[in-house]
Amino acid sequence: MVQAKSWVMVKHFDGFPKDSDFQLKVEELPEPKDGEVLLEAVFLSVDPYMRWVFWNKLPEYCKTAETLSSKNPAFPVGSHVVSHCGWRSHSVSDGADLIPIMADWPSDVSLSLALGTIGMPGLTALYGIEEVLGLQKNETLLVNAAAGAVGNVVGQIAKIKGCKVVGSAGSDAKVAYLRELGFDEAFNYKTVPSLEEALKKAAPEGYDCLFENVGGYFSTVALPQMKTFGRIAVCGSISTYNDGTPQTGPYPHFTMIVKQLKMEGFTQNRWQHKNPESLKRMMAWLKEGKLKCREHVTKGFENMPAAFMGLLRGDNIGKAVVAV
Numbered sequence: 370m371v372q373a374k375s376w377v378m379v380k381h382f383d384g385f386p387k388d389s390d391f392q393l394k395v396e397e398l399p400e401p402k403d404g405e406v407l408l409e410a411v412f413l414s415v416d417p418y419m420r421w422v423f424w425n426k427l428p429e430y431c432k433t434a435e436t437l438s439s440k441n442p443a444f445p446v447g448s449h450v451v452s453h454c455g456w457r458s459h460s461v462s463d464g465a466d467l468i469p470i471m472a473d474w475p476s477d478v479s480l481s482l483a484l485g486t487i488g489m490p491g492l493t494a495l496y497g498i499e500e501v502l503g504l505q506k507n508e509t510l511l512v513n514a515a516a517g518a519v520g521n522v523v524g525q526i527a528k529i530k531g532c533k534v535v536g537s538a539g540s541d542a543k544v545a546y547l548r549e550l551g552f553d554e555a556f557n558y559k560t561v562p563s564l565e566e567a568l569k570k571a572a573p574e575g576y577d578c579l580f581e582n583v584g585g586y587f588s589t590v591a592l593p594q595m596k597t598f599g600r601i602a603v604c605g606s607i608s609t610y611n612d613g614t615p616q617t618g619p620y621p622h623f624t625m626i627v628k629q630l631k632m633e634g635f636t637q638n639r640w641q642h643k644n645p646e647s648l649k650r651m652m653a654w655l656k657e658g659k660l661k662c663r664e665h666v667t668k669g670f671e672n673m674p675a676a677f678m679g680l681l682r683g684d685n686i687g688k689a690v691v692a693v
């Protein structure tokens with residue numbers, strides 16, 4: 370018998386999540402039956418979409434876990450997987466929801482990156498750029514929440530593709546990090562006197578592509594800065610996730626008509642058939658030093674809600690993860 374800890378939601382979020390919305394539970398797990406495995410979490414992910422998933426109670430939360438005991442030959446004891454079975458320290462799985470960590474994962478690369486650059490957020494960046502935007506060499510790309518898990522990879526891949534990259538982020542330390550990564554222009558959207566002027570100054574020629582992570586006011590100001598026939602990949606709209614009442618206009622349609630813009634929302638799982646090849650490609654970039662990784666690590670399973678709320682507040686530079 371193993372004692373498993375899990376975080377559950379005891380009250381629906383009302384605006385920004387609070388400590389009292391979460392509760393830590395402890396339960397005894399049964400031994401795995403034939404075909405099952407017992408997993409122990411090594412790293413757990415906190416992601417913005419969990420603000421919604423918690424509410425809908427979808428079994429989506431992601432973690433890397435090690436197999437402790439196994440009655441499923443596909444997952445031998447000591448092997449590592451990405452699992453989607455919740456904010457749990459231990460879980461029993463029949464293997465259906467488990468993704469083995471990429472074969473030949475280098476021993477000097479932390480497994481936590483399977484939740485970040487070499488995982489879901491990295492794939493989001495890659496597919497947003499290649500499948501949605503079709504970004505071309507010498508184009509100018511704008512990305513917001515640029516120092517976060519998805520945004521920093523967006524900027525780095527766009528540089529690999531020979532583009533001019535402008536990033537916005539919410540602190541001077543984040544802006545310094547973007548410059549370190551090779552972004553051509555970066556600014557702190559919280560302290561610039563005018564967002565419109567900052568966007569114009571960074572790219573007087575206008576933007577071919579916008580990788581949209583933030584939405585809301587940022588989007589309203591950025592759209593008129595697009596070039597005619599500009600493309601926008603709507604990946605997220607984090608500035609609206611904690612709104613009690615939905616934000617209302619200005620609405621984008623007039624600008625979209627005048628500028629003849631193309632806007633497409635997406636989730637990265639549309640291209641999951643490409644994941645094995647894509648992850649290999651990104652791991653190669655990482656090993657060649659073309660893709661740098663930074664993480665914001667919170668220690669301790671008991672600190673999951675704090676890590677999650679910190680992410681929504683913008684505490685993280687790079688991917689926010691919890692190390693058990």
Ligand SMILES: NC(=O)C1=CN([C@@H]2O[C@H](COP(=O)(O)OP(=O)(O)OC[C@H]3O[C@@H](n4cnc5c(N)ncnc54)[C@H](OP(=O)(O)O)[C@@H]3O)[C@@H](O)[C@H]2O)C=CC1
Nearest residue numbers: 417517518519538539582604605606607608635636637683
């Ligand atoms: N479509 C898809 O398949 C996926 C979409 N996403 C989306 O991509 C976006 C980025 O996710 P991810 O990289 O994991 O998260 P991040 O690591 O970027 O963390 C979230 C960041 O959002 C910024 N932020 C928080 N509140 C606001 C606000 N009110 N206005 C502007 N920025 C804010 C903060 O950075 P700062 O200090 O710069 O404000 C914070 O660090 C999210 O919108 C998410 O929902 C993520 C994964 C998959």
Ligand SMILES: CCCCCC(=O)/C=C/[C@@H]1[C@@H](C/C=C\CCCC(=O)O)[C@@H](O)C[C@H]1O
Nearest residue numbers: 417418421422429489604605606636637638
């Ligand atoms: C629900 C708000 C999602 C905001 C964008 C985002 O962060 C997407 C992340 C996806 C996530 C999808 C989760 C929920 C989507 C809607 C659920 C439903 O009702 O079907 C997960 O798939 C990982 C990211 O691709």
